[in-house]
Amino acid sequence: MPKSKRARLVHESRVTKKDHKEQTRRLYSNIRECVEKYDHLYVFSVDNMRNAFLKDVRTEFSDSRIFFGKTKVMGVALGSTPETECAPNLHQLAPFLTGAVGLLFTSREPEAVESFFQNFRPQDFARAGTVATRTFIIPNGLVYSRAGEIPIEEDEPISHTVEPTLRKLGVPTRLVKGQVVLQMADDQEGYRVCTEGEVLDSRQTTLLKMFGVTTAEFRVDLKVRWDRKTGAVTTL
Known part of the structure; x- marks a missing residue:
């Protein structure tokens, strides 16, 4: 007789729960340790977050710490007032x-760090809901295949197998002798996929x-730098 696929009772002793308080305490203590260990602290934000690119940054700064x-x-770990800060001027x-920001602790020279992020x-493909950076x-x-993005002599005609997909996405193409052809009205230079400044939908991003x-640019913006030795805070 086959085994029943009905939901079975699972005892709580077998389930590993996330201890959010412990994670908070660990983050707090790790940040405080880094304040004493590294020469510089940066607050940064990320535009067009991509985990793969953030992983590249972590790899590049393997001798540093990123939170x-x-x-x-x-x-709270850094301190929001002179009375609660864990080092001079950190409250600044x-x-x-605020927002999607992180911390970078490093002992590398500021010129090298800031040059790397500049x-x-x-580049990556845009996601639905983002603003088109170009037409x-x-x-x-x-x-x-690249629709004029590169010289024709370096390009090749798009495969005929893609033509049905293009039509489903709203592009008025047709097959002529096995090749995909687009023919808009005489007053139109072609099919406009997107215009700079408009919010993209899933059809356009596809x-x-x-x-x-690629219209999305992954960028880490360094907002401010703190120096442990001098306590100086520099807005970037």
Whole structure:
């Protein structure tokens, strides 16, 4: 007789519960330890969060510590007033601990740290709900895989197997002798996928990805720097 697929009783002793209070205490104590260990502390924010790119940052700064947790806990650990701060002038960082921000503790020279983040701007495909950073139009005529993003001699016509998908996404294409062709009205230069400044929907982001158009830029913005040796706070 086959085993029943009905829900079974699971004893609480077998379930591992998350101890949020313990996680908070650990975050608090780790931050306080880092204040005493590292020479510099940065408060940073992230634009177009991508876990893969944040992992690259963690790998690059393997000799440092990065915290991306609850801002309230981070604020309490650092201290929001001169009486509660764990090191001189740390309370001046409190106004920057709002929104999606993190902490970077490092002993690297500030010039090297800030130069890295100024140049670390990997591109990725946009997600639905984000704002288009540029206008993208699929040109009339034979449809190429990059739709004019690269020179035609370096490109190749898009596969005929993709044509039904393009039509489902609203692009008025048709097959001519086995090739995908787009022909809009005479007063139109092509099919406008998106216009700079508009909020993208899932259909538009799918089309942008199909043609390899990356419009989202992962960026870490360093907001402020604190120096342990001098207690100086520098707004960036």
